Amino acid sequence: MATYHPDDDTLISFAAGKLTNPLGLILACHLQSCPQCRQRAVHFEAIAGELLFSLPATQLSSEAWQSMQAKLASKETTPSLDQRKYRSHSLVPAPLQRFAGNQFERVKWTGITRIKSYTLPIADKRFSARLLKIPAGVAVPMHTHAGLELTQVIYGGFSDGQGHYLAGDYVEATPHHTHQPVADKDSDCICLAVQEGPIRMTGPLLKWLNPFLA
Amino acid sequence: MTEPDPSVRLIYLLERIAQEQCQDAFSELFQSVAPRLKAYAMKLGSPPMEAEEIAQDSMLTVWRKAAQFNPRLASPHTWLFTIARNRRIDFYRKQREELLDSDDLWPDPESGELDVAVSSDLDAQLLRTLIDALPADQRQVLFKMYFEDKSHSEIAEEMDIPLGTVKSRLRLAMAKLENLAQEQFVWLLIILTTIH
Ligand SMILES: [Zn+2]
Numbered sequence: 001m002a003t004y005h006p007d008d009d010t011l012i013s014f015a016a017g018k019l020t021n022p023l024g025l026i027l028a029c030h031l032q033s034c035p036q037c038r039q040r041a042v043h044f045e046a047i048a049g050e051l052l053f054s055l056p057a058t059q060l061s062s063e064a065w066q067s068m069q070a071k072l073a074s075k076e077t078t079p080s081l082d083q084r085k086y087r088s089h090s091l092v093p094a095p096l097q098r099f100a101g102n103q104f105e106r107v108k109w110t111g112i113t114r115i116k117s118y119t120l121p122i123a124d125k126r127f128s129a130r131l132l133k134i135p136a137g138v139a140v141p142m143h144t145h146a147g148l149e150l151t152q153v154i155y156g157g158f159s160d161g162q163g164h165y166l167a168g169d170y171v172e173a174t175p176h177h178t179h180q181p182v183a184d185k186d187s188d189c190i191c192l193a194v195q196e197g198p199i200r201m202t203g204p205l206l207k208w209l210n211p212f213l214a
Numbered sequence: 215m216t217e218p219d220p221s222v223r224l225i226y227l228l229e230r231i232a233q234e235q236c237q238d239a240f241s242e243l244f245q246s247v248a249p250r251l252k253a254y255a256m257k258l259g260s261p262p263m264e265a266e267e268i269a270q271d272s273m274l275t276v277w278r279k280a281a282q283f284n285p286r287l288a289s290p291h292t293w294l295f296t297i298a299r300n301r302r303i304d305f306y307r308k309q310r311e312e313l314l315d316s317d318d319l320w321p322d323p324e325s326g327e328l329d330v331a332v333s334s335d336l337d338a339q340l341l342r343t344l345i346d347a348l349p350a351d352q353r354q355v356l357f358k359m360y361f362e363d364k365s366h367s368e369i370a371e372e373m374d375i376p377l378g379t380v381k382s383r384l385r386l387a388m389a390k391l392e393n394l395a396q397e398q399f400v401w402l403l404i405i406l407t408t409i410h
Contacts, residue, residue, distance in 0.1 A: 008388065009366065009381070016360045017299040021314050028319045042288075047391055048299075048360050049292030050342045053220075055361070057249035058256055061266060068244060068270050072277060086321050094321040098313065122313055 002034045002168035008044075011037060015044035022127035022194045025120070026170070028095035029152045029192055033168040091155055096192065100131070104155070104190055107131060114138055129194045134158065134183040142180040147196025149173040156189035158182060219339050224290035232280035244273055251298045257361040258302065271301040289338035296320070344391055352387040355380055 006014075006027060013019050014027040031038045086094035090102040099120055100107050109116035109131075116133040123129065126147075134140060136156075150172055157166040160181040165171050173179060175196075183189040224247075230239035248269045255265035275297050283293050300316035307315055345353065358369045366384075370377040 009384070012359060012384075012388075017303050017316075018363065021312065024319050025314065028321075032321070043392065045296055046289065046292045046338065046341060047345075047356075047388075049289060049295040050338060050345055051357060051360055052254050052295045052298070053250055053291045054342065054345060055250060055253045055257065055357075058253040058262075058265070060249055060252060060269070061263075064248065064266055064270070065241070065244065068248075068273060071270055071274050072240075095318045098318055 002030070002036070002166075002170065004163070004165060004169040004171050005034065005037050006030060006170050006172075008040065011041050012044045015041045016048055020124045020127065021122040022120075022124060022129035023150070025095055025122065025129060026150055026152050026192055026194045029093045029154070030168075030170045032093040032095065034170075091190075093154065096131075096154075104131075104133070109133060115140060127194050127196050129192065132189075132191045132193050134181070134189045134191075136183055136188050137185045139180055139182040142178060144178045145173060145175050145195065145197070147175050148194075149196070150194040152192045154190045154192060156187040157184040158189050158191070159184070221290050221338055224294075225285050228276075228280050228283050228290060231277060232283065240273075240277060243276070247276075247294060248273055251294070254295075254298055254361065255302055258363055260302070264305070268298070268302050268305050271305060272298045275301060291338060341391060348387055348390065352383045352390075355383040356387045359384055 010019075010023075010027065014024065014031075019027060031041060086097055087102040090097070091104060092100045092102055099118075107118045109118055111117050114135050115138060117130050119128065119130040132140075134156075150170065151165070153165050153167050153169045153171070155167055157164065158181045159165070160173075160179045162179065163171075224243070227239040227243045230236035231243070251269035251272050252262075252265045255268040256262065260268060272294075276294065279297070283290070288296075300320065303316045303319075345356075348356070354373070355369065358364060358373075359366075362369070364372070366380050367377055370380045373380070
């Protein structure tokens with residue numbers, strides 16, 4: 001069971017459907033593993049439902065019902081209406097299965113160091129998202145963020161001097177805070193990380209790498 | 215509470231649609247729900263014709279998925295909201311050929327991934343009464359938070375109030391709505407103790 005959770009404002013934005021892809025995806029992953037936050041999100045949906053029905057209605061156009069009937073009659077199905085099936089009992093949370101299939105081994109990991117990453121093709125103007133695989137006991141180079149960094153621990157665990165995070169935890173690192181996450185010794189750690197803006201390496205030898213690491 | 219609960223009628227219509235594909239029930243549901251869904255999409259910035267299409271897409275989903283509606287897990291208003299939210303998201307994502315769609319963000323619990331299904335313990339009708347009773351400034355922030363494509367700081371700028379005020383109004387409104395579940399429990403106790 002997770003110890004670290006997203007705050008209510010973030011859960012409301014998620015329930016309202018307002019989050020863009022990287023943030024929406026990391027919230028979806030957290031909710032898959034956290035019944036507590038799922039319950040809160042359902043509360044916020046209940047509030048949204050009542051708010052929606054207290055909005056003044058907008059008149060439909062005169063042909064609205066006719067074109068509705070045409071839609072009903074047409075046999076074509078919108079792809080999104082055919083619910084996709086997700087593999088249960090997979091290490092890969094359902095929201096990530098589109099990118100990772102049902103095994104993290106199949107991900108096209110890249111990286112010149114022992115830390116491997118895979119950038120998800122869903123970045124927006126502010127945020128990017130990637131999967132990180134940190135071998136047991138290995139430390140991520142010391143770094144500072146220009147913006148927020150959100151991490152959902154999917155497998156294993158890590159520590160960063162502020163806390164110890166395990167699978168299911170949603171960790172929020174605030175800007176301008178330098179930290180050095182270290183994977184637990186007993187297993188590799190797989191995380192989904194969402195970053196706002198570029199990251200700055202602060203270790204002595206890594207500074208020159210900055211332009212290549214974003 | 216003397217007004218009849220509108221959800222009773224909605225639940226009845228959804229059941230008719232689910233069990234016998236009743237066209238009359240769908241027609242009544244469309245007339246009462248589609249104008250709300252259109253209003254919702256317009257509030258979030260869709261022009262009228264797009265908003266109407268989103269409302270129709272949503273109603274098409276309602277027609278096809280009516281059998282999945284479970285009044286014990288969600289009120290009809292909540293269920294209809296989640297459908298409209300997802301159809302609106304997919305309407306725009308399809309145009310931009312984005313990789314994620316609403317099924318990725320809210321996977322069907324029936325696909326077996328979730329270990330625990332959760333339902334809201336907030337009573338819909340009481341919730342509505344409470345929303346109506348909120349002070350105007352709190353209700354306004356709540357509406358903007360849910361139905362306008364803006365961040366907290368954009369809301370603060372627009373309403374010309376400090377960011378902290380937006381956050382505290384939101385927190386106050388939420389605290390009121392959420393005390394509901396507990397209050398219901400207290401009322402239940404009062405009823406039980408007065409009976410004995
Ligand atoms: Zn949680």
